[in-house]
Amino acid sequence: MAMSDSIRHKVLLWLVWTQIALIASAVFMIEHTHVWRLNVPFWTLLIGYILGFVLSPLSRGVEKSKLLKWWLKIDLVITILMFIPAYYTLSACYVKYVSDRGKYVLYHRGGPAVVPAVSLGVKSGLFIDELRYIHLDYWRITDKDWEIDDKTGCCWLKSMYNTDTRLYVCPIDSAQYSANAVLNCRRIDSLYYLYAKRTDVMDFVMPNDFSRVVYKDSASVSYFKTDDYWYPSVEIIYTSKDRNISPDSMIIRFKDSTQDRDYHKDSITRMPPTQVQKFITQLKECTP
Known part of the structure; x- marks a missing residue:
């Protein structure tokens, strides 16, 4: 295997593991953490999902093990099949600011399948802590x-x-x-x-x-x-x-x-x- 092929192989493996880590992290953040100010779950999931489309084309011409070949094929098929669920999930976890006053912010998230609702929250580091009393249609x-x-x-x-x-x-x-x-x-x-x-x-x-x-x-x-x-x-x-x-x-x-x-x-x-x-x-x- 030439030196350039060796580097491409290492990059490919690194991207495969990066995709797994990104999607796992995004799912955990969506399910178990607060609202993120910088839309970290959205961007994490989006990058992980895009990698599902690009990994297979990037692997062409790279010598791969049988396991890696099957992984890339299955990954591409699942990525295509998950297009609509991924769209709705990404839309639902994207946070948009409506208005803010100092550390307080009105924000909404929803997507096409959910009636968008405005919530009141307070900025706390990387997160927005939701205050319970205001939750209204957008x-x-x-x-x-x-x-x-x-x-x-x-x-x-x-x-x-x-x-x-x-x-x-x-x-x-x-x-x-x-x-x-x-x-x-x-x-x-x-x-x-x-x-x-x-x-x-x-x-x-x-x-x-x-x-x-x-x-x-x-x-x-x-x-x-x-x-x-x-x-x-x-x-x-x-x-x-x-x-x-x-x-x-x-x-x-x-x-x-x-x-x-x-x-x-x-x-x-x-x-x-x-x-x-x-x-x-x-x-x-x-x-x-």
């Missing part, structure tokens, strides 16, 4: 649509799609958010009064117990305890779609009860989040 969000207050541990964000507008208020630092409960409650009520008439959905995380008060149009208010996910503990429905309920009535629905409570529409006024939380707490205390 709507139009600009740098002017969200604010961060490090002193009170609070974030508020507005998103818009066509004529549909949403407002979120949530903690970025739970300890600070709770310690500054008075200021944050005041901010929450102020934002409610500011946006109530021109926002379709408003989602507020309350600083004293991290429950959520969610307004949907002017039709209802939902109260989620910290362990509620899909269904609220209590729902105040001002405008019911049930034809059996009088237009002059409103109802209060408890998740753990099979019977709704009917009230006259004017008996319970529309309230800001802090009053909703207080009202529901008192209501549950009076419930037998």
Whole structure:
């Protein structure tokens, strides 16, 4: 074997092992690590996948063992068969920044098979640590649509799609958010009064117990305890779609009860989040 062939053979072996290491590392990072700021899993997987196409042509004219010949053939076939799964996987793990403020960033990832969703995270070295309270469909969000207050541990964000507008208020630092409960409650009520008439959905995380008060149009208010996910503990429905309920009535629905409570529409006024939380707490205390 000539010297040049020997070098090509060594390079080929090195690339084969590099491809295996890259794909194994990418799978591990996607499955077991945080979101990467520099899209390391995406680029690692992409390079490993591209090597699957180029290794076989590069090996032409190089003296190879029978095992290496079969490996390269199988590798090329698998690479071709995996084109569509690889496309979806690469799309899903690619992280795109929507907007950032200092160490905080709004980002999304998804791909064609998933509805893209925006998450709020904090930069931490090579990673982005996701903050749990904001996760919304990828709507139009600009740098002017969200604010961060490090002193009170609070974030508020507005998103818009066509004529549909949403407002979120949530903690970025739970300890600070709770310690500054008075200021944050005041901010929450102020934002409610500011946006109530021109926002379709408003989602507020309350600083004293991290429950959520969610307004949907002017039709209802939902109260989620910290362990509620899909269904609220209590729902105040001002405008019911049930034809059996009088237009002059409103109802209060408890998740753990099979019977709704009917009230006259004017008996319970529309309230800001802090009053909703207080009202529901008192209501549950009076419930037998």
